Amino acid sequence: MTSTASAGLEVAGLDKTFGDLAALTDMTFDVAPGEVFGFVGSNGAGKSTTMRIILGVLAADRGEVRFGGSLINSDTRRRIGYMPEERGLYPKMKVGPQLVYLARLHGLSGSEAAERTAYWTDRLGIASRVDDDVAALSLGNQQRVQLAAALVFDPDLLVLDEPFSGLDPVAVDVMSEVIVEKAADGVPVLFSSHQLELVQRLCDRVGIIAKGRMRALGAVDELRSAGGLRLRIDAPRAPAGWADGIAGVLSADYADTTVLRVDGAHDDQAILSAALATGPVHGFVSETPDLTELFREVVTAV
Structure with missing residues (x-):
């Protein structure tokens, strides 16, 4: 054999x-x-x-x-x-x-x-x-x-x-x-x-x-990096749409916690300042999407 x-x-x-x-x-x-x-x-x-x-x-x-x-x-x-x-x-x-x-x-x-x-x-x-x-x-x-x-x-x-x-x-x-x-x-x-x-x-x-x-x-x-960076921001008083128009923000999901999809040229400090302008910020975390999120994006885009 x-x-x-x-x-x-x-x-x-x-x-x-x-x-x-x-x-x-x-x-x-x-x-x-x-x-x-x-x-x-x-x-x-x-x-x-x-x-x-x-x-x-x-x-x-x-x-x-x-x-x-x-x-x-x-x-x-x-x-x-x-x-x-x-x-x-x-x-x-x-x-x-x-x-x-x-x-x-x-x-x-x-x-x-x-x-x-x-x-x-x-x-x-x-x-x-x-x-x-x-x-x-x-x-x-x-x-x-x-x-x-x-x-x-x-x-x-x-x-x-x-x-x-x-x-x-x-x-x-x-x-x-x-x-x-x-x-x-x-x-x-x-x-x-x-x-x-x-x-x-x-x-x-x-x-x-x-x-x-x-x-x-x-x-x-x-693949996870190509899916873009996310910022998860806990700003309880921030109204929907507060991050619209900020440079480097590609999309936003406004819920109890705001999740922003950002490009490589985004400015963390500018985004944090905009969040603070709405009231207290209890969390500000940068994260890469996991495979489950990436899979969902790829499949739903077809």
């Missing part, structure tokens, strides 16, 4: 239509060796369609998927650990034999498959359930088994579709540790999640898609 460890994933110009629906349009991004790439978007945005094309479950109408510089084929797909959003396990088959079976399908010997199954079921906290049918497990434990199935053959690329869905906080921590460790081993990791705080914490880069197109792509800090 030829390993493609330390290879990168390239997705170039994917188009996919279903009837009159354009599911993907020029979907392009890459995941470098050892990188954790977060793939985020609303339901129906095209995340799962992209992942299924990478896996060969669907065929693209146009575009290419490469791994290690070569077009992905059936041999390289055997080296991809895939965790689908929907349960992809045999519900009436016992956990241990099922993982051994799946590992052997990916080329491991019987002894190797048994060894890797023992390791990952122990690591993911389901060693005591190896003799249970998958259907007898809680949804969270089924999710752990699905992750074990993606990892049991020591893949060279991980593609995880909503891997944190249904997990308790302890399992989320374990899942996060595994993702970071696999990336540290040089494995590219592509995962989608609606839990944007986890994406922000774990990912090196993020792609935000909406209506089948990549709308924002870059390092998390770069």
Whole structure:
């Protein structure tokens, strides 16, 4: 078996239509060796369609998927650990034999498959359930088994579709540790999640898609900085509109606390003086928008 460890994933110009629906349009991004790439978007945005094309479950109408510089084929797909959003396990088959079976399908010997199954079921906290049918497990434990199935053959690329869905906080921590460790081993990791705080914490880069197109792509800090700076001002007597017309103020949200979106040339002191002119100021904080705010702005702008 030829390993493609330390290879990168390239997705170039994917188009996919279903009837009159354009599911993907020029979907392009890459995941470098050892990188954790977060793939985020609303339901129906095209995340799962992209992942299924990478896996060969669907065929693209146009575009290419490469791994290690070569077009992905059936041999390289055997080296991809895939965790689908929907349960992809045999519900009436016992956990241990099922993982051994799946590992052997990916080329491991019987002894190797048994060894890797023992390791990952122990690591993911389901060693005591190896003799249970998958259907007898809680949804969270089924999710752990699905992750074990993606990892049991020591893949060279991980593609995880909503891997944190249904997990308790302890399992989320374990899942996060595994993702970071696999990336540290040089494995590219592509995962989608609606839990944007986890994406922000774990990912090196993020792609935000909406209506089948990549709308924002870059390092998390770069995307957050590009979203503009915010000033959060607690001025309880300030009337709505008090900051309108001040140089550097791009937009304002006047609520119990005023939130101003400002450009790089804004003058903090001028804004603070204008706030003080309305009465007492109890708070004046500069902040960068988090990924959740950025995601909301990108998606609603489409």
